[in-house]
Amino acid sequence: MTNVLITGMGAISPLGADRRQSFAAALAGRCAIGRAAPDIAQWLPQVLTAPAAAEPSSLLDPRCAGLDRATQFALVAANEALCDAGIAAHPDDARRIGVYVGIGFGGAQTVDALYARLQQTLRDNGNPAVMHPLSVPRMMANAAAAAVSMQYGLHGPSYTYSVACASSAVAIGEAFRAIRDGYLDAAVVIGAEAMLTPGAMLAWNALRVMAKPDADDVSRSCRPFAKGRSGFVLGEGAAAIVLESETRARSRAQAALGEVCGYGCSSDASHLTAPSSEEQVTAMRQALAQAGLEPGDIQYLNAHGTATEAGDVVETASIRAAFGAAAERLAVSSTKSMHGHLIGASGILEFVLSVMAMNAGALPPTATLDEPDPRCDLDFVPRTARHDCEVSAIMSNSFAFGGSNVSLVARRHD
Amino acid sequence: MLEDIVKSYLIDNKGKDPALFDNPDLLVSELKLDSLDMVEMLFEIEDRCGFQLPDPMRYAQMHFSAMLADIEQAIREHNNGELPAFDLQATSH
Numbered sequence: 001m002t003n004v005l006i007t008g009m010g011a012i013s014p015l016g017a018d019r020r021q022s023f024a025a026a027l028a029g030r031c032a033i034g035r036a037a038p039d040i041a042q043w044l045p046q047v048l049t050a051p052a053a054a055e056p057s058s059l060l061d062p063r064c065a066g067l068d069r070a071t072q073f074a075l076v077a078a079n080e081a082l083c084d085a086g087i088a089a090h091p092d093d094a095r096r097i098g099v100y101v102g103i104g105f106g107g108a109q110t111v112d113a114l115y116a117r118l119q120q121t122l123r124d125n126g127n128p129a130v131m132h133p134l135s136v137p138r139m140m141a142n143a144a145a146a147a148v149s150m151q152y153g154l155h156g157p158s159y160t161y162s163v164a165c166a167s168s169a170v171a172i173g174e175a176f177r178a179i180r181d182g183y184l185d186a187a188v189v190i191g192a193e194a195m196l197t198p199g200a201m202l203a204w205n206a207l208r209v210m211a212k213p214d215a216d217d218v219s220r221s222c223r224p225f226a227k228g229r230s231g232f233v234l235g236e237g238a239a240a241i242v243l244e245s246e247t248r249a250r251s252r253a254q255a256a257l258g259e260v261c262g263y264g265c266s267s268d269a270s271h272l273t274a275p276s277s278e279e280q281v282t283a284m285r286q287a288l289a290q291a292g293l294e295p296g297d298i299q300y301l302n303a304h305g306t307a308t309e310a311g312d313v314v315e316t317a318s319i320r321a322a323f324g325a326a327a328e329r330l331a332v333s334s335t336k337s338m339h340g341h342l343i344g345a346s347g348i349l350e351f352v353l354s355v356m357a358m359n360a361g362a363l364p365p366t367a368t369l370d371e372p373d374p375r376c377d378l379d380f381v382p383r384t385a386r387h388d389c390e391v392s393a394i395m396s397n398s399f400a401f402g403g404s405n406v407s408l409v410a411r412r413h414d
Numbered sequence: 415m416l417e418d419i420v421k422s423y424l425i426d427n428k429g430k431d432p433a434l435f436d437n438p439d440l441l442v443s444e445l446k447l448d449s450l451d452m453v454e455m456l457f458e459i460e461d462r463c464g465f466q467l468p469d470p471m472r473y474a475q476m477h478f479s480a481m482l483a484d485i486e487q488a489i490r491e492h493n494n495g496e497l498p499a500f501d502l503q504a505t506s507h
Contacts, residue, residue, distance in 0.1 A: 063427075130460045133453035 004179045005249045005256035005413055007186075008087070008242035009352045010080025012073055014235045014339045017054035018080055022339070022349075023356045026364035027385040031219035031338045033211075033233045040201045047210055048221055049196045050235030050340030067138065067147060069109040069194035073238035073345075074101065074144035075151065078190050081240035082152065086254055087186070090153035093248075096185040098156035099149045100175040101192065102168030104344030106160070107139025108195035114139070115199065144192050156184050162344070165304070166265075167191060168239070169347030169398035169406035173263035175243050185248045191348035192238035204234060207273075209308055222341075223368040224305035224334035225312050225376035232306045235340025239349040258355045262291030262395075262409030273401050275311055280318035280405045284395065287407040288322070293393055295326035298409070300363055300389070302354040302396045303380075305334025306341055315397065316376045331389070333381040337368040347398035347406065354394040355410055362387045415500060416459070416489075417482050423458045440478040447474075456485075462500040463489050 011018060014032035015025035025032070035041060036049045056072035057065050059079075064072055082088075091097060114135055121128050137143060142160040149158045157178075161170045168191020175187035195201075204210060211231040214221040223229040249256060264286025268276035288295060303315055320327045335353055342349055357363050362385055369382035393411040400406075424430040428451060434440060447455065449471065456470050467488055473481045490497055 127464050127466075129466050130457075130464060132461075133450065133457050137450075 001180050002182070003246040004176050004260045005244050005246055006241050006258045006260060006355060006410065007244045007249050007254050007256055008081040008083070008085025009240065009257060009355065010077040010084060011237065011239040011349055011352050012052055012054060012056060012059070012076045013237040013239065013342070013349055014050035014052055017059065019239070019352055019356065021053065023353055026335055026338055026353055027362055029338065029365050029367040029384055031367055033219045033221055033340055035213070035218060036201065037196070040196070040198050043198060044201060044205050046213060047201055047205060048213060048218065048233045050233050051196060052237040066134065068107050068143055070103060070106060070192045071144045071147045073194055073236070074190045074192035074240070075147055077192070077238035077240035078148045078188055081242050082188060085242035085244070086252070087242060089151065093185060094153055095155040097154045098175065098178060098184045098187040099145045099154055099158045100171040100187050100189045101142070101145040101160045102171035102190070102344050102347065103141060103144060103160060103162060103192050104164050104167050105193070105195050105200060106141035106143060106162070108197055108200045110135060110139040112197035112199040144190060148188060148190060152188070154188065156187070163404045164400035164402050165341070165343055165346055166398040166400035166404045166406045167344035167347065169351065169396065169408055170265065170404070172241065172260065172348060172351060172408055173265060173406060176260045176263050179243055179245050186242065186244040188240060188242055189348065190238060190240040191342070191345035193343045193345040194236045195343070196234060196236050201234070211307060220368045222307050222337050224303070224307040224337050224366055225316070225372055225380045226369050227371045227373045229307040229309070229312065229373070231308055232336060233340040235342045237342055237349065238345050239352045241348065241352060256413040258358060258410045259413040260408065260410050262287035262293065262407070264290065264407040266405045268403030268405065270403060275314045275399055276403065277314050277318045277321065279403070280315065280397070280399060281321045283405040283407040284318065284322035284397070287395065287409045291393070291409040291411065293409065295323040296329065298393050298395050299331060299391045300354060300357055300394045301330055301332045302350040302394065303332050303334045304397045304399045305336055305366070307334070307336065311399070312373065313375045315399065316378055319378060327378060330379065331363050331381050331386065332378045333364055333366045335364050337366050347396065351396045351408055351410070354396045358391040358394045358410065358412060361389045361391055363389055416486055419458055419500060420455060420482065423455055435478070438479065442473050442476050442478055442481050445478070459485055463492065463498070465492055
């Protein structure tokens with residue numbers, strides 16, 4: 001087995017057009033949440049969204065204009081991560097490099113546009129059979145993986161994981177395993193999501209899990225672990241990392257941004273949406289055990305922290321159970337307070353921010369935590385970032401509808 | 415006009431050399447379009463005329479000019495012999 005290093009990272013998120021902008025905004029406690037666009041607000045005037053800080057198509061070759069928005073996000077993040085890692089298209093060992101993607105609802109924009117066109121065609125007494133021939137390739141869940149593997153000529157396995165909010169965390173974990181166990185030498189891992197569309201937002205609204213607008217400051221409406229929390233805000237974007245065996249990275253003298261060293265995963269097998277503490281604890285303990293770390297070795301944990309009534313209380317209890325006495329010294333934050341919930345992309349975006357926090361010794365806050373829920377009694381880094389911290393290892397949690405729990409551990413690689 | 419729509423699409427979206435279309439005997443096969451390229455190209459017409467062109471792969475065996483004539487005939491059959499005025503700009507993608 002080999003060590004698995006992080007040699008590149010990228011992001012396009014509500015907080016910034018790249019990973020450095022995103023991290024700087026997170027440290028500044030800037031909340032990128034606002035009222036939904038008119039096409040959504042006409043039906044859901046109270047709904048909030050966290051749109052990406054940049055239009056992905058503006059950062060890509062014009063030939064990418066026809067791709068689904070989630071695929072465009074994926075390409076932007078992958079371009080940054082691969083550039084960061086110094087990996088160009090068509091590498092000599094292309095068969096040893098895989099593409100691992102996590103996405104919750106692939107092709108949401110294409111599907112919404114398809115039904116909007118169908119409705120309009122029927123209203124106009126037109127022929128609904130005339131539909132764009134690329135509709136299926138655009139909406140298929142593995143469209144992003146296909147686009148990245150084709151653009152970079154990567155011939156290793158091209159996998160897509162759709163595990164709701166844990167999708168891209170699973171993608172990181174599975175790529176980590178494949179490299180650690182010698183099936184691959186490197187992988188591009190991407191999480192992407194783009195479903196700020198009328199159809200998707202109507203569906204999410206029906207679940208009654210969306211945050212209500214804050215009367216004083218709409219941007220501060222998502223309040224994980226706070227007494228007055230009311231739910232999450234959907235965001236969009238993508239993040240990417242390049243994972244590489246230590247041998248491959250050393251052979252080309254590529255510096256590492258960290259090492260992925262622990263991956264825990266479990267399933268609640270109990271309820272479609274309600275979380276289970278027992279299995280969250282299992283995932284965290286598995287990740288720690290695989291990393292060979294004790295709870296006290298982790299200094300920062302990026303919580304799933306969705307700001308739902310049940311989710312935050314259960315996760316707090318789970319962290320306490322997994323970390324024991326070390327929970328008192330653990331800094332925990334939910335960056336969803338700022339960038340919203342990117343569903344399939346949330347796990348990897350939060351992992352990227354966590355690795356950057358580890359390297360910078362600066363912890364992004366739970367920016368909107370003015371008054372904590374007494375049941376959520378950990379150090380949630382309230383309101384402002386914490387600087388000059390010694391961070392040698394981080395954990396990132398992703399807990400999904402459907403009961404999938406994933407915890408990832410990374411440590412410094414100096 | 416039909417010719418302009420198809421040529422513009424192939425030049426702007428598929429990177430075809432405009433000089434190719436100077437050849438009156440140009441074969442569709444010389445455009446090196448795969449099956450997906452072909453249906454994408456035809457969608458540019460279908461989107462404007464509101465019906466699907468039948469059996470698109472047969473065009474691969476034709477001259478470019480014969481393909482355009484065939485498409486025009488299909489459109490006229492759907493419009494009582496008329497050829498409607500199409501906007502060069504596609505309506506949607």
